[in-house]
Amino acid sequence: MFRLYRERPTSLKQRLLVSRSRSEEFWALRDVSFDIAEGSSMGLVGHNGSGKTTLLKCIAGILRPTAGTIRYRGRLAALLELGAGFHPDLTGRENVYLNASFLGLSRRQTDRIYDDVVAFAELEDFMDNQVKFYSSGMLVRLGFAVAVHVDPEVLLIDEVLAVGDESFQRRCLDRIRRFQSEGRTIVLVTHALDVVRQVCDEAVMLDHGRVQAIGAPDDVVRTLRHRLLSDDPTFVPEEGTREVEISGVVLESDGGLRDTVHPGEGMTITVDLRADVAVPDAAVSFAVVSASSNLHVLEGKTSRLGVRLGPVDGKKRVRFRIPPAPWASGTYFVSVGLDSPDGRLFHVQTQHYPLTVPDVDNVPHALAVEPTVEVEDL
Ligand SMILES: Nc1ncnc2c1ncn2[C@@H]1O[C@H](COP(=O)(O)OP(=O)(O)O)[C@@H](O)[C@H]1O
Ligand SMILES: [Mg+2]
Incomplete structure (x- = not known):
């Protein structure tokens, strides 16, 4: 539940007079209850404002739910907002060590993964720069690289993959598949419904903070799509x-x-x-x-x-x-x-x-065209 303050006391006098400004309760999540099997991948979908990020933050312990409980087992790494968890004034290198220590890694354990993190993020030349000078793509790369190298049992990913370029997205998907084969648990928020269908074992659709659909990704994606289509009053699914x-x-x-x-x-x-x-x-x-x-x-x-x-x-x-x-x-x-x-x-x-x-652009195939040639005397 978030408290929404409609009127903000602006002056000091007002603030002293109005000891409590008027507020409204807003439940960003309501009656949300489900299990995610260990080692499975859950896709979390829904329109903007449906509560996906709030739910991930609750799972990650960044927000404490007003009511209800969340339980998980093992080390949890979360890739939520862009640059969240990074200190802007510290260098890339310092942030990697800081982040890893938050996730329970010792300095020596971090030493061991450091080169792999940097290589995955492709930031070899930038690790001594403060992250406030990083582009959003660089931040996502570093965030993802840290999250996947700290050996988490549970990985939460919110949307951020959409920021990186295509080759990075491909590497992230490869890494997600490797995580799956290693039996780790993933919660993935994305607007890329194809990815949910191709990668996730199950999906949940939130709508105004409530679970609107849960089950096989194909079915949930279809429900979401129908929901989007149902803004058209003439739409009837069956x-x-x-x-x-x-x-x-x-x-x-x-x-x-x-x-x-x-x-x-x-x-x-x-x-x-x-x-x-x-x-x-x-x-x-x-x-x-x-x-x-x-x-x-x-x-x-x-x-x-x-x-x-x-x-x-x-x-x-x-x-x-x-x-x-x-x-x-x-x-x-x-x-x-x-x-x-x-x-x-x-x-x-x-x-x-x-x-x-499927996108087969990157698969080389014979080009069914005949080249022509011209010769010129110079
Ligand atoms: N800190 C906050 N204070 C008040 N309302 C919030 C806060 N964070 C999110 N909300 C509201 O909660 C709802 C769910 O937001 P969010 O979880 O970000 O949705 P999604 O990630 O699905 O787009 C939205 O209506 C949003 O405006
Ligand atoms: Mg969100």
């Missing part, structure tokens, strides 16, 4: 009469990957449907929406593709084959719908199925 139901949807790339397709690859969308009572006909449709642009990048419908399902009585399977396409990397969501020839909605699942197109 609807229809259910005379015919979508009983399963599988997204599979030609390379055999689930929920993933590489740029230039083809894929299949398989839709299983089920009717408990026979219907004379139905049409199956899908749409692929880009999460970043919200544009429909691809659509298909059986009737438009010249295919008639005919009577549906029991189960049927429909396969849409998508030829190799120049997919842009990023996250997409696939909507699937069933309707009758006269336009009655049987079952529609809007943006229910996530699809990832």
